[in-house]
Amino acid sequence: MEAKAEKKKTPATIEIIEAWCKGCEICVKLCPVDALEMRDLVVAVKDIDACTKCMLCELRCPDFCITVS
Numbered sequence: 001m002e003a004k005a006e007k008k009k010t011p012a013t014i015e016i017i018e019a020w021c022k023g024c025e026i027c028v029k030l031c032p033v034d035a036l037e038m039r040d041l042v043v044a045v046k047d048i049d050a051c052t053k054c055m056l057c058e059l060r061c062p063d064f065c066i067t068v069s
């Protein structure tokens, strides 16, 4: 078995268009590493270092508020 790949990843950047966010919390609930949180009904980045760039939040946000790079 292959040893756990210790991939040196570049840190993620998460852009949020706050004006488009309707506060549905889908992204917060979907994030597997709990990197997002709600702040006053708008999503915010809680822990950028935790983000694995899985893209779930970007893909599943119904209002296209999130861009992960």
Ligand code: SF4
Pocket: 012, 014, 030, 031, 032, 033, 034, 035, 036, 050, 051, 052, 053, 054, 055, 056, 057, 058, 068
């Ligand atoms: S890209 Fe994945 S890990 Fe990063 S904030 Fe979005 S859901 Fe969480």
Ligand code: SF4
Pocket: 020, 021, 022, 023, 024, 025, 026, 027, 028, 042, 043, 060, 061, 062, 063, 064, 065, 066
């Ligand atoms: S999924 Fe989109 S609209 Fe819903 S809370 Fe997240 S960023 Fe806002």
